[in-house]
Amino acid sequence: NAGVTQTPKFQVLKTGQSMTLQCAQDMNHEYMSWYRQDPGMGLRLIHYSVGAGITDQGEVPNGYNVSRSTTEDFPLRLLSAAPSQTSVYFCASSYGPSPLHFGNGTRLTVT
Amino acid sequence: GIQVEQSPPDLILQEGANSTLRCNFSDSVNNLQWFHQNPWGQLINLFYIPSGTKQNGRLSATTVATERYSLLYISSSQTTDSGVYFCAVELTGANSKLTFGKGITLSVRP
Numbered sequence: 001n002a003g004v005t006q007t008p009k010f011q012v013l014k015t016g017q018s019m020t021l022q023c024a025q026d027m028n029h030e031y032m033s034w035y036r037q038d039p040g041m042g043l044r045l046i047h048y049s050v051g052a053g054i055t056d057q058g059e060v061p062n063g064y065n066v067s068r069s070t071t072e073d074f075p076l077r078l079l080s081a082a083p084s085q086t087s088v089y090f091c092a093s094s095y096g097p098s099p100l101h102f103g104n105g106t107r108l109t110v111t
Numbered sequence: 112g113i114q115v116e117q118s119p120p121d122l123i124l125q126e127g128a129n130s131t132l133r134c135n136f137s138d139s140v141n142n143l144q145w146f147h148q149n150p151w152g153q154l155i156n157l158f159y160i161p162s163g164t165k166q167n168g169r170l171s172a173t174t175v176a177t178e179r180y181s182l183l184y185i186s187s188s189q190t191t192d193s194g195v196y197f198c199a200v201e202l203t204g205a206n207s208k209l210t211f212g213k214g215i216t217l218s219v220r221p
Binding site for chain 2: 035040041043044045048050059088090092097098099100101102105
């Protein structure tokens with residue numbers, strides 16, 4: 001099993017550009033989520049999904065969009081990048097109430 | 112929302128020493144997990160421990176849900192234990208909305 005795979009590892013965007021961060025898991029996990037990590041802030045939940053076709057907002061959803069058309073994939077879209085979205089983004093998955101598995105992260109810089 | 116406080120914020124140990132990391136939370140929870148973020152940024156799940164005590168090698172964790180705290184014990188620390196330790200909690204038991212503490216930065220000196 002590859003676990004949780006995030007691409008790309010690094011990305012630089014200009015203000016106003018859009019992009020999609022990819023996340024895929026091969027463990028048949030029903031729960032998937034996106035977090036952002038900023039210095040001194042811990043991890044904050046952006047969006048999450050409890051199954052294919054079901055998504056909901058977390059603590060900091062503004063400026064981001066998600067969809068869950070398959071169990072395996074949970075992409076995160078930045079609609080119009082802003083410098084405040086410079087962060088490290090983590091995707092995570094789990095099967096019900098069980099240990100959460102994280103991907104290796106995407107480091108995004110918006111200039 | 113639920114508040115998660117971790118202490119101490121920073122910890123420096125000499126290799127071989129023991130330590131206790133604390134996580135306090137403001138409401139009853141059905142889901143509590145400890146994570147280690149290594150110096151390369153990878154997040155590793157250490158324990159899924161909504162209540163009780165678990166051990167994994169040199170690490171052990173105890174959650175006292177009725178008193179709203181959890182402890183992570185590291186014994187005979189090694190330099191590879193360095194990194195940031197996060198506690199995360201969730202009210203319903205599922206992993207849909209975990210709230211993370213700000214983390215404890217541990218440095219183990221050789």
